[in-house]
Amino acid sequence: MFKKRCYTLRYQANNKVELIFPYQQIAVNRPLIDQTSFSILVWNIFKLKRADCIDILKNYADKTKLILLQEAQTTSPLLNFISQHNKIADHVPAYCFNDIYAGVMTISDSLPTSLFSFREKEPLIRVSKSALVTIYPISNSKQQLLVANIHAVNFSIGVKVYRQQIHLLLNHIKEHTGPVILAGDFNAWSRQRLNLLYHFVRSIELKPVNFLVDSRKRFMGRPLDFVFYRGLQLNAAEIISTTASDHNPLLVNFRLDLH
Template sequence: MFKQRDYTLRYKANCDVEVILPNHHVMVNQPLIDHTSFAVLVWNIFKQKRADCIHILEEYAPLTKLILLQEAQTSVQLLNFINLNNKIADHVPAYAFKDIYAGVMTMSDTLPTALLSFKEKEPLIRVPKSALITVYPIKNSTQQLLIANIHAINFSIGVKIYRQQMYMLLNRIKEHNGPVILAGDFNAWSRQRLNLLYHLIRSIELKPVNFSIDIRKTFMGRPLDFVFYRGLQLDEAKIISTTSSDHNPLLVNFRLD
């Protein structure tokens, strides 16, 4: 259906799907956030394979400004959720099967002013992983909020391709003058990957969100899901325990500095 390599699919309530090509910029008058606290939900939704995952989204949609999903599939149920909750969903399809697209998806209540999508093929299984940067206006500010949503390379020998994927994303973040949230499934399951990840996020002055009760999905004893930030104050962070995916959602509240 869609042949361009670097494109994003946009879903909006009561609208046909829109193909967003690189260097797409729009004039947006409606800010996403102001100086009050706002919440972000981050979740690898496991391709919506398990019951009740949409119920989790419905429960937290009214409480969040942003929903960052990994392994989001464009199922009828998810598209209905977007429509019924009047969300704007930008989706980077890593792959497609029978017109069902899967990849990272960022949902918000307002249009981003800019976006940039990334894909990187798994070196062993050759199935791509995707990432997405979206930028949103802030009320009464010349700065904008950058959101980076990533599903990192999983199956590789060494960290060469993992580092390459991170560099592509972090180089864009480094250039941004304003608050940043970087979140998703980083697949940092080895000591080498975890050390590299922390080295890279420190190099662009991001801080990790820590959880007092840490029930994140782990592999080989290490957590896979992270939230990093800068230019914001952390108000609260918790993890939602659920069997609706093989990952637990992360719910984080921020406010502007």
């Protein structure tokens, strides 16, 4: 049995908000990936506090198959963006304030076949961080693409809760036999956190995306945002410099490697 709080909110054009639970059957009418190459955008959008944030999303709406957001808030500008671009957004509300939900959001062009949401409370401030696993069909393949979007806990003494959150997510990923993308804001600002993160991703054979010009958001000298992958070929990776958030978006292009 899953906990009642393990739900996801789905937003799409001309539909009411849906409540989606783990293992719920989802009727999928088309694959997400129907060509050999595709792009994703990964971005902590700083609770949409800055006006030009939506402009960045609009610029990459038609250039990407997936947009993985952290600190996404269900404000009118973001929901209008989803509707106007005919996107499907699955959102894991970590907390709610003034009827606005905040948490990770995965935006795509088509429905996932299944999804699983995760929440972990910050040990010190007692506000949750969230993570989401979505699984998408691939055209002309029995395999499916697993996409994991995470905003890791930040304010903690030691790494016990950090380990718990990432271990829970990776346990789910390791059971998947097809291609995998794991990305988000990992808050890996200490040597202990960074070493733990790399230990975990190596244990399930994920590789990191490296950036030739690395302008990722850093804290205490260490990058916070990462993309890891498996069962895919990396075509290109760049970081988009912007003042629309306190993080820079990561733009990555992959090629299917299903043979």
